[in-house]
Amino acid sequence: MAERRITIEDIAQKANVSISTVSRVLRKSSGVTAPKREAVLQAVADLDYRPNVFAQSLASGQSMTIGVITQNFGSPFYDGILAGILQGLENSDYSALFADGRWDRAIERRALETFTDRRVDGLIFVGGQLSEAFLAEVGQKIPTVVVARELVSINSNCIFADNFKAAYELTNYLIEAGHRNIAHITAKMHYQEAVTDVEQRLRGYKQALVDAGLSPNPRLIVEGNLQEQSGALAIEMLLMEKQTFSAIFAANDAMALGARLGLYRRGFRVPDDVSLVGFDDEVAAAFMVPPLTTVRQPAIAMGKATATAVLDLINGKTVTNKIFESQLIVRESVARIR
Amino acid sequence: MAERRITIEDIAQKANVSISTVSRVLRKSSGVTAPKREAVLQAVADLDYRPNVFAQSLASGQSMTIGVITQNFGSPFYDGILAGILQGLENSDYSALFADGRWDRAIERRALETFTDRRVDGLIFVGGQLSEAFLAEVGQKIPTVVVARELVSINSNCIFADNFKAAYELTNYLIEAGHRNIAHITAKMHYQEAVTDVEQRLRGYKQALVDAGLSPNPRLIVEGNLQEQSGALAIEMLLMEKQTFSAIFAANDAMALGARLGLYRRGFRVPDDVSLVGFDDEVAAAFMVPPLTTVRQPAIAMGKATATAVLDLINGKTVTNKIFESQLIVRESVARIR
DNA sequence: CTGTTAGCGCATTCAG
DNA sequence: CTGAATGCGCTAACAG
Numbered sequence: 001m002a003e004r005r006i007t008i009e010d011i012a013q014k015a016n017v018s019i020s021t022v023s024r025v026l027r028k029s030s031g032v033t034a035p036k037r038e039a040v041l042q043a044v045a046d047l048d049y050r051p052n053v054f055a056q057s058l059a060s061g062q063s064m065t066i067g068v069i070t071q072n073f074g075s076p077f078y079d080g081i082l083a084g085i086l087q088g089l090e091n092s093d094y095s096a097l098f099a100d101g102r103w104d105r106a107i108e109r110r111a112l113e114t115f116t117d118r119r120v121d122g123l124i125f126v127g128g129q130l131s132e133a134f135l136a137e138v139g140q141k142i143p144t145v146v147v148a149r150e151l152v153s154i155n156s157n158c159i160f161a162d163n164f165k166a167a168y169e170l171t172n173y174l175i176e177a178g179h180r181n182i183a184h185i186t187a188k189m190h191y192q193e194a195v196t197d198v199e200q201r202l203r204g205y206k207q208a209l210v211d212a213g214l215s216p217n218p219r220l221i222v223e224g225n226l227q228e229q230s231g232a233l234a235i236e237m238l239l240m241e242k243q244t245f246s247a248i249f250a251a252n253d254a255m256a257l258g259a260r261l262g263l264y265r266r267g268f269r270v271p272d273d274v275s276l277v278g279f280d281d282e283v284a285a286a287f288m289v290p291p292l293t294t295v296r297q298p299a300i301a302m303g304k305a306t307a308t309a310v311l312d313l314i315n316g317k318t319v320t321n322k323i324f325e326s327q328l329i330v331r332e333s334v335a336r337i338r
Numbered sequence: 339m340a341e342r343r344i345t346i347e348d349i350a351q352k353a354n355v356s357i358s359t360v361s362r363v364l365r366k367s368s369g370v371t372a373p374k375r376e377a378v379l380q381a382v383a384d385l386d387y388r389p390n391v392f393a394q395s396l397a398s399g400q401s402m403t404i405g406v407i408t409q410n411f412g413s414p415f416y417d418g419i420l421a422g423i424l425q426g427l428e429n430s431d432y433s434a435l436f437a438d439g440r441w442d443r444a445i446e447r448r449a450l451e452t453f454t455d456r457r458v459d460g461l462i463f464v465g466g467q468l469s470e471a472f473l474a475e476v477g478q479k480i481p482t483v484v485v486a487r488e489l490v491s492i493n494s495n496c497i498f499a500d501n502f503k504a505a506y507e508l509t510n511y512l513i514e515a516g517h518r519n520i521a522h523i524t525a526k527m528h529y530q531e532a533v534t535d536v537e538q539r540l541r542g543y544k545q546a547l548v549d550a551g552l553s554p555n556p557r558l559i560v561e562g563n564l565q566e567q568s569g570a571l572a573i574e575m576l577l578m579e580k581q582t583f584s585a586i587f588a589a590n591d592a593m594a595l596g597a598r599l600g601l602y603r604r605g606f607r608v609p610d611d612v613s614l615v616g617f618d619d620e621v622a623a624a625f626m627v628p629p630l631t632t633v634r635q636p637a638i639a640m641g642k643a644t645a646t647a648v649l650d651l652i653n654g655k656t657v658t659n660k661i662f663e664s665q666l667i668v669r670e671s672v673a674r675i676r
Numbered sequence: 677c678t679g680t681t682a683g684c685g686c687a688t689t690c691a692g
Numbered sequence: 693c694t695g696a697a698t699g700c701g702c703t704a705a706c707a708g
Contacts, residue, residue, distance in 0.1 A: 020686095020687080020688075020695060023687060054392045054396040055684070055700090058396050074414060076412060095435060098435075287595040288627075357703095358703080397702045398684090
């Protein structure tokens with residue numbers, strides 16, 4: 001408890017140099033002659049010196065931390081991004097400060113405040129609902145990058161997957177398998193300013209239909225909330241519409257899971273009676289019965305890229321939007337028709 | 339960029355008091371007369387003053403942060419705990435610093451180092467593989483609590499669910515449904531010092547059998563690695579043993595999911611041919627086809643309790659082990675026999 | 677109760 | 693290239 005922490009001064013003494021020299025070799029700044037440098041390094045090793053981060057921060061103004069505001073732990077895709085961020089930061093001198101906004105604007109704002117109080121050097125928003133104008137404003141003060149959310153008014157510092165294209169291709173895959181009546185389970189997000197991922201998927205779905213000479217049937221488009229349960233409900237809604245459909249495209253795997261159960265409840269076999277596809281490629285998707293055809297977004301890679309981006313930003317480089325390619329994962333939940 | 343941050347001195351001036359008085363009312367320490375206190379508070383509000391955390395930390399020695407070392411983002415149970423921790427910390431003055439050990443001792447150790455470098459006031463291990471001796475040692479220096487891992491040699495600062503009891507009851511449920519040959523998919527953890535959750539489940543399973551006058555059949559106990567894939571492999575292993583079994587108890591839902599797929603591949607129906615139960619109650623469990631009977635651990639509550647525990651510890655209170663009750667979630671994956 | 681003062685440990689001018 | 697000196701913003705004795 002009482003054991004005095006060794007400071008820069010201790011090693012300065014042991015190495016027979018001044019504390020500023022020590023500081024210099026530690027911060028790798030201006031040149032120091034080899035012998036002195038080595039003496040310092042030696043002393044550092046001998047005494048197992050660990051710099052006091054607070055003193056460093058206080059003196060330098062840098063906190064060496066990056067604030068990460070996510071929306072829900074537990075969501076596979078977001079968690080993948082978080083893991084990627086952590087990995088991307090691992091070999092830097094930065095640590096991550098986390099907060100969970102829980103899709104609640106107020107919480108998100110408070111989290112942002114504690115982060116600015118802690119003088120984070122960089123900020124990462126994983127999804128989120130804060131308006132673009134507001135984000136642009138914070139971005140002005142703190143290096144900020146937004147991941148997993150496509151900002152329309154800002155075309156930099158934003159990392160996301162091409163949801164439109166992926167949804168287009170996924171729908172096309174269904175069409176090429178002979179499906180003509182393809183239902184879609186979408187979801188409405190709270191923030192209106194941004195074109196959400198889910199919305200892009202809806203657009204991709206529609207466009208694919210149009211390009212194939214099929215006209216989207218509004219009654220085959222139902223709305224969930226991205227949760228599993230809503231997927232099951234969506235089946236009921238679809239059934240009430242009394243429209244025929246041979247395939248369902250759920251905007252995310254969670255709802256696809258729910259839809260699968262809903263179909264089962266109603267006695268529909270997958271894929272014999274109805275084909276089903278999702279989006280995200282959660283692990284559960286690969287282990288559904290039958291395994292689900294879906295789209296994989298490179299979450300980890302996106303997370304890493306995000307970390308790299310903030311780091312770059314902090315170092316004064318400018319970073320442009322980065323769009324990641326998603327990948328169609330074909331499994332057994334789709335049947336050919338005719 | 340250049341705008342000078344307002345400091346304690348600014349508000350001291352504006353309130354016509356000394357900086358120490360300001361510090362006093364802010365830190366709510368010793369008494370200050372009402373008028374002065376209010377003047378200070380007013381000034382703080384007027385100038386929208388935000389204390390510099392680094393200066394505070396440097397001067398006080400407290401960082402107002404708590405280090406959380408988890409093992410894998412993305413695991414539903416752990417994520418629930420994390421969410422709980424965050425919630426539990428929300429109304430305190432502490433922030434959480436996160437690191438992902440990824441079940442890798444080296445990474446875990448490094449994370450611990452950066453945390454001590456950052457002088458975290460408290461430490462939370464969510465699972466983890468560091469030896470109990472080592473943990474005890476850190477606990478000596480920093481208030482530490484371990485959650486979701488049952489330490490045998492330390493009976494304080496440890497929060498976990500009663501896995502033995504839950505597994506016992508789950509197995510018993512199977513027995514009462516008429517099952518006599520119950521297979522179990524377990525897993526071996528890397529750290530040997532601790533009795534792992536999974537091991538406790540295995541013990542509960544065996545004890546239930548014994549207490550029912552059935553003797554555990556070693557050939558019906560196969561080993562996975564907690565991942566989905568290993569559940570599917572486990573089915574193959576079980577089939578190779580050529581033992582009859584009417585039910586399978588997977589030590590976690592992930593493996594149950596895999597087992598479900600494995601069964602499907604081999605043409606077994608659930609629960610008609612084989613009953614299946616898991617452990618954890620991931621969301622996916624409720625949406626399996628058919629929905630999975632499993633055990634729910636109160637992850638969020640455990641997380642909150644963990645946060646409370648560290649906070650207590652920091653405030654000098656002693657905290658004893660807290661054991662949470664799990665809950666049997668009966669769904670349709672189990673059939674009555676005979 | 678309140679103001680003064682001395683650090684906390686380090687980065688960073690500024691001379692030399 | 694290097695050392696001495698200054699201050700980052702705040703807390704905690706220390707006197708009044």
